[in-house]
Amino acid sequence: MTNQKSNGAGFSRLNRRQLLQSSAVLGAAAAAGGVALPARAEDKVKLTVWAWTPRTQEMADLYMKKKPDVQVVVENVGQGAPHYVKLRNAITAGTGLPDVALIEFNSIPSFRALNALADLSPNLPAGFGDQYMDWTWKAVSDGGKVFGLPWNSGPMALLYHADVLDRHGIAAPETWDDFAEQAQKLAKAAPGTYLANFGVDPGWTAAVLWQAGWRPFRTNGTEIEIRINDGIAKNWANYWQGLIDAKAVDTKPAWTTEWFAALDNGTYASWVTAAWAPILMEQAMKKSFGKWRAAPMPQWQKGGKVASNWGGTVFSAFTTTPNLKAATDFAAFMSADPQAARFWLTEVFLFPVLTELVDDKNLMGHKYDFYGGQPVNEVFAEALSQVDPSFEFAPFQDYVNLQIEDHFAQAIAGHGTLADAFDRIQDAVVAYAGDQGYTVK
Amino acid sequence: MTRFLAGHRPRVIIGKKIAPYVLLLPFVLVFVAFLIVPMIYAFNLSLHKTALVGGTRFVGFDNYARAFVDPNFWSGVWLLVRFGFIQMPIMLSLALAFALILDSGLVYARGLFRIAFFLPYAVPAVIATLMWGYIYGPAYGPLAQIAAFLSLPKPDFFSENAILGSIANITIWEYTGYNMIIYFAALQAIPADLEEASKMDGASAFTYAVRVKLPMIVPMIIVTIMFSIIGTLQLFSEPYLITNLARSVINSHFTPNYYAYTLAFTAQQYNYSAAISFVLGAVVAVFSYAFMLASNRGTR
Secondary structure, eight states: OOOSOOOHHHHHHHHHTTOOTTOHHHHHHHTTOOOOOOOOTTSOEEEEEEOOSTTHHHHHHHHHHHOTTEEEEEEOOOSSHHHHHHHHHHHHHTSOOOSEEEEEGGGHHHHHHTTOBOOOGGGSOTTGGGGBOHHHHHHHEETTEEOOEEEEEEEEEEEEEHHHHHHTTOOOOSBHHHHHHHHHHHHHHSTTOBSOBOOOOHHHHHHHHHHHTOOOEEEETTEEEEOTTSHHHHHHHHHHHHHHHTTOSBOOOTTSHHHHHHHHTTSBOEEEEETTHHHHHHHHOSTTTTOEEEEEOOBSSTTOOOBOEEEEEEEEEBTTOSOHHHHHHHHHHHHHOHHHHHHHHHHHOOBOOBHHHHTOHHHHTOOOTTTTTOOTHHHHHHHHHTBOTTOOOOTTHHHHHHHHHHHHHHHHTTSSOHHHHHHHHHHHHHHHHHHTTOEEO | OHHHHHHHHHHHHHHHHHHHHHHHHHHHHHHIIIIIHHHHHHHHHHTEEEETTTEEEEOTTHHHHHHHTOHHHHHHHHHHHHHHHHHHHHHHHHHHHHHHHHHTTOOSSHHHHHHHHHHHHHSOHHHHHHHHHHHHOTTTSHHHHHHHHTTOOOOOTTSTTTHHHHHHHHHHHHHHHHHHHHHHHHHHTSOHHHHHHHHHTTOOHHHIIIIIIHHHTHHHHHHHHHHHHHHHHTOOHHHHHHGGGOTTTOOTTSSHHHHHHHHHHTSOOHHHHHHHHHHHHHHHHHHHHHHHHHHHHHHO
């Protein structure tokens, strides 16, 4: 990773690869003289890409038009766990990996721990990272090495059902204290209606704790610090435990059809979630279409300006690929072509990672029907700039997530509190890390 | 005649000796390739340990030593023992009752009923579980809707106390028909003259069913119990598919097979997962053998 300003050599290399000629940042340098990529027709490069996002092949087709000597096949092998299980199995088997795959930010350390991710930096121009939002670039790079190119991010906000809150005279909460107060008020005013549902969701848990200042992992080679049950986590646990005990929030499993229906019909009046949430909400929520609004994430300090990120993806290439150069080139196109990124944001709710787009007033002012015409990107763009880049995921995040699921579930079922759950998760993860050969500090 | 046969005998004997093996060969090949070889591979896996840091090393029976004292594993086994004691008696007695009713000759459209009972078995477990997951739905499932319509409290099929029964119900629905077909086939094989004889002796249809037919299919009942024990201890699909609906009660080590799955595919502990699988195999063998001993003693 480099924070130094791009130098001339970097630009000319970029031009030669015809990476980002449409990019405003780099377009100026195109004039400096672009030489077409030396393409030998006899060896057409074939790239296999695993991605679960909608309409990704369309974008790959766009790439192939620009690079006729490369053939890109996008395969959808499943979303979430199935995707990662297949990737890990292929890594274990040593065969069957794609050249490029979409992975989430929180999976980068895990795949790096398996030595599966190729370093893309040799085929990237210097200063390539400067065009990305700071934390997204930090998440994919380490020293001078680059293990993936950010594609979309998940800045978080409070999405709420405007008419439900209006009906009960509730304002969108600015702080978490407000949030708790409003939750109690709503549960009392309209039994069976909740301001929120506390479903067991490890990704969400990590994201909202990220905002609170939780920094559970610090990995340095084979040494790892594990602070899962620190004071921040305990405070957070007590906060939600209080709401659960007061029956001010519901505790149904998230992501089920019933849960979507409850969000749609106003049983749950809000959801602290990421910019990509409407991809899923749009499909499942017909009744509430147009009634959703976005407000900044509730703050722990009054007047605070701290947001968080949940999810978001990067394109990574694997060490096994025989076409690392082409794979890097493809990832760079997918990641940094601003025209495409514009399309994905307005059509598919994939929030960009390029500073240029996040700063683009026009794009950020785009009005969405789903949000009743609210230009929600302004909220998300602000949130993205308020994400603290110092958060690290574990190099075995799936195991951590599993423990969060198991132990939170127990707490919700009434066996111990969420605070106890953090202690048990800490113990389990420390034992696991030691078992996996890490020196736990 | 004897002389004629004697002249041909040697060739026939060689043919007879070889023929079974030739006929068994395709099975043996598949058996070795898809059962023996993977088992050897898995066993070898279970003797090693691969860590994220440090790579793979031979650890002997360490993984087994750990499995024997792993509370997550044994809580799963204990859960299935409880599950089996609820599920098996209900399922097998229903199957037996249906088989006896169908066999009694009192039912019209017997073939239709036979197929209807058997149909759930033909539905893949995945579809069955998704379907029941919908029926159980706590807010918008049909049962919850009916309860709401009648102003009754909505039933919670995914509560801690109900979950075993809810899963048992799915498996009963799935496998009763299968067991019924086995019983029915056995009942059909009972010679009709026994019925005439018992009628002559003044037995009612019910007495005939219970006192004559039932004892005659006991070996089949033992076989189905055996199958059920093995099937129960390997329970996986139903809880796995229902997890998302009942996250608070189904954890990552709900059943031993579920535990082996998450160990291998989420926690990346393939070696330990292999050891857990072998220990589960041993548990299945012990339960089956114990049942065989018990049933032999009982029938002797």
